[in-house]
Amino acid sequence: MAATKTLAPLRVRSRLGKYRLDRRIGEGGFATVFAATDTLLGIKVALKIPHADAVTPALIAEFRREARLTMQLDHPNILPIRDASIIDGYFAIVSPLAKETLDDRIKRRIKFETAFDILTQLFAAAAYAHDSNVIHCDIKPENVLLFDDNRVRLGDFGIAKAAMATVSGAGTGTVGFMSPDQAMGRPSKRSDVFSMGLIAYRMFAGVWPEYPFEWPMAGVAPLRRRAHPDLIALIRKSIAFAPRHRYRDAPQMLKDWEKTRLKAIRFSRRR
Known part of the structure; x- marks a missing residue:
């Protein structure tokens, strides 16, 4: 009933x-x-x-x-x-039941390596979904859940869409975390990439980038102090205004992310 x-x-x-x-x-x-x-x-x-x-x-x-x-x-x-x-x-x-959400966690100071690990697990979740032809469409800190075993889990696939040759939508998602193309009703795997790039920027810069996402954005100075130039280039590519300038999907983004791991961690330790 x-x-x-x-x-x-x-x-x-x-x-x-x-x-x-x-x-x-x-x-x-x-x-x-x-x-x-x-x-x-x-x-x-x-x-x-x-x-x-x-x-x-x-x-x-x-x-x-x-x-x-x-x-x-x-x-x-x-x-x-x-x-x-x-x-x-x-x-x-x-x-x-999670311990807290990423939205809760980013309100407190996060060590660089902890932030890098959280993002790695988030990107891995999105990469698996994209490989399964699923677009999340609402990746935001409230939907990234943290557990006691340091496990990160992406939840709330409530408005996720199956990735067909052409995906149409009505701009569903959360304002502030949506790519411009998704807001116009054209969600794609590149839209999820954009949302994850926003989260990465916030975690390392300490502030949210804002529309029209023109470089350099607010918080770029602390971002440059904390993050290796290759890591900054990756984040910048992921939040490019034009979808064609972003990573095509989360698996491609995750691959480049893993390539930066050693140099990014060494850079953060030297700072």
Whole structure:
């Protein structure tokens, strides 16, 4: 049975099937994410639940599509889905509970090598998705999840698209992290590259680059102090305004990223 508008609102410390809702950890236009306890297995999980007053058959179909798509992406840096089903009238997607998001983490000082490792794992997740012909379309710090074992996992493939010969879209994504071409309804693998380049710039420069993304941008001085010139060139290429000037996909970006590893770390240690 699908969720309806008559369902009681979910509250912290209430129960949903076998899950106890411990706290609210995120909320968007269509869904709320709760930290919860699986009372049968005794483990912590995250529950992503569409808002009851926004549920339509189309929205439920979209959540189911997200679940099926994510379950096909078996990679250590992609957030796995443990269950996707209707529980007490609510459609819920169940996944492992992260320690924090990258959005939380970048508000504190990050060592260069830690930042480099986080980005390497993010790029590996996107590279696997691209090799599987999936474009994420909403890569942003809130969707990059950090776990206690230093594992990074990319989550929320809710608006991901299958990469066909021609991919059309309606500019879906998060304003501020979207490439100009994606904002105009033309998402591609190069759009994901752009979003990851923005995150890399923020992690090393300490500020977000802004439209129209003309070089040099705000924060370029601290970026030059922290990052090897080859690493800066890679980031600059990834956030080029014109898609044809970027990496064609995440696998190509990851390959060049790995080539900079030794020189980038040595450079940071000398500084």
